[in-house]
Amino acid sequence: MTTTAPAPGPAPVRLTWVQPEDLVGHELRQAAEDGRDARRIAARWYAAGGPPAPPAAGASSAARPELRALAEELLDALAALPRPRADDEPTGLDAIVAACPDWPAPAPGAGADPALRDRLHAAWLGRAAGCLLGKPVEKLPLAAIRALARAAGNWPLDDWFTARGVPPELLAAHPWNRRSAATSLAETIDGMPEDDDLNYPLLGLLLLRRHGRSFTTADVARLWLDELPAGRAFTAERIAYRNLLDGVEPPLTAVRRNPFREWIGAQIRADVHGWTRPGDPAGAAAQAHRDAVLSHTGNGVYGALFVAATVAAAAGGGADVHGALAAGLSVVPPRSRLAEAVRYGIATARAVPGLDTVVDRLHARYGGYHWVHAVPNAALLAAALTHADGDFTRSICAAVSGGWDTDSNGATAGSVAGLLAGHPDRLPDRWTSPLKNRLATSVPSFDGTGFDALADLTRLEAVRP
Incomplete structure (x- = not known):
């Protein structure tokens, strides 16, 4: 008797910028910037396999919902740490x-x-x-922005970005912000x-x-x-x-x-x-x-x-x-x-x-x-x-x-x-x-x-x- 594997179901919805396990790395980075001593909390997070903050996004590439309970605990612990810069950087x-x-x-x-x-x-x-x-160069590193503009003869930057005249291999190496390029290059702008x-x-x-x-x-x-x-x-x-x-x-x-x-x-x-x-x-x-x-x-x-x-x-x-x-x-x-x-x-x-x-x-x-x-x-x-x-x-x-x-x-x-x-x-x-x-x-x-x-x-x- 043979059986067939069930058809895969729809991919789960992955909400970015809000899941606790995606926020701990960002909060650890914020703690380092504002002077909080988060070394013990960071050690617990990384020992459990928690990811660092992704460099350009709100969620890591691999979802780890099994870390959620620990993430919620550590986020609250991070919030309770003393802030040495508080007097120099008030909010009220x-x-x-x-x-x-x-x-x-x-x-x-x-x-x-x-x-x-x-x-x-x-x-x-x-x-x-x-x-x-x-818009078309949002999230691109500085070197990529310069390379794309130079290839189009537009550096120092003085006009809209364009793909015209840019070698395909350069575009492949430094792709535009995909959603934006359809509406924000010189050849695609329409309002x-x-x-x-x-x-x-x-x-x-x-x-x-x-x-x-x-x-x-x-x-x-x-x-x-x-x-x-x-x-x-x-x-x-x-x-x-x-x-x-x-x-x-x-x-x-x-x-x-x-x-x-x-x-x-x-x-x-x-x-x-x-x-x-x-x-x-x-x-x-x-x-x-x-x-x-x-x-x-x-x-x-x-x-x-x-x-x-x-x-x-x-x-x-x-x-x-x-x-x-x-x-x-x-x-x-x-x-x-x-x-x-x-x-x-x-x-x-x-x-x-x-x-x-x-x-x-x-x-x-x-x-x-x-x-x-x-x-x-x-x-x-x-x-x-x-x-x-x-x-x-x-x-x-x-x-x-x-x-x-x-x-x-x-x-x-x-x-x-x-x-x-x-x-x-x-x-x-x-x-x-x-x-x-x-x-x-x-x-x-x-x-x-x-x-x-x-x-x-x-x-x-x-x-x-």
Whole structure:
């Protein structure tokens, strides 16, 4: 008698960024960065066969659900370890303000400025263009980005990435971000495709339309549950979302088993707070703080404050890029790692004429961080904007060509440089025409919206009391 093996069933659903056994390696890495002594916990984890943090993903290549119970125990033990940097890197707004000797005074803002609408239009376009430029090379190492651009005759980077003229063997060795390449190479762009770097500014706009400037962190949480598909949240945001569904309330949502709480996620949500507080970096930082603490702590929050205040200064129309960066740095605790990284990025860009050398120095100094961590990306953003000296093309190209979180850095650099340009007509046509004034998004009611319409909606929130 012969038997046939049963047909294999469907592959199990593997959720990344949330499984306890995938988080321990990331939390051990975070502990090493913030000074906690986790050697005994690490020894237990590795003795049991637990994997280290994967270098570029949220889950290891081999699922180990049998480690889950141990992982949950160790995550709680890691959270209980003393934090030597706690005094230098607080999360509460009052403590942050107290730590910043140059915290800016509240300002009435420039919401009534008739030129604000054009600045906001240029900022939306700039954010989209910079994000789109960085999409095909997201997750690629710096050497691969340089090789692909050089092969296309596009280095120093000055235009969209393309596969045209790139040898097939080079493309095979350094494949584009597959999902993005279909919509973000020069030959495939057809409007602005969906990206979380644009989804979050849209959610921020919805937040302000519904709750005004007095919104709370709980309002942000409810908005996410109402309007953000869970599958479109990643890293710290996905953990916070999961925590909300488990009944955890903010700000505990940011710390419960969340090793990504100092990554870049809150920073990509910050532009809208600067756009709607033009000329008022303090007000923008306070808004960004209430948003950020849903999912982030420490340096993850500082990245959001830094960007919000920088954007607010640029949106006010009275600052150049260097003054805007100074305003951003004024709201970051000066003894924090992020403040040190921003200062280093600015100083290196001022002292070293060659951008590639600037980037190499940043990678040598901060390459030990995960490529999505807020610290290295803030250093690169500050260096790119400083080196470009306000020029739009140079700003987005410098941010993207520096590697790490290419689409997020390109987006923020484009937003700041767009504000400084002051008008969409002052942005080069090669960056704006392919966008076709059309934005794709999974945020309800915004899919297909034009950037001109978004500028109008954003200005309404900027003039709202």
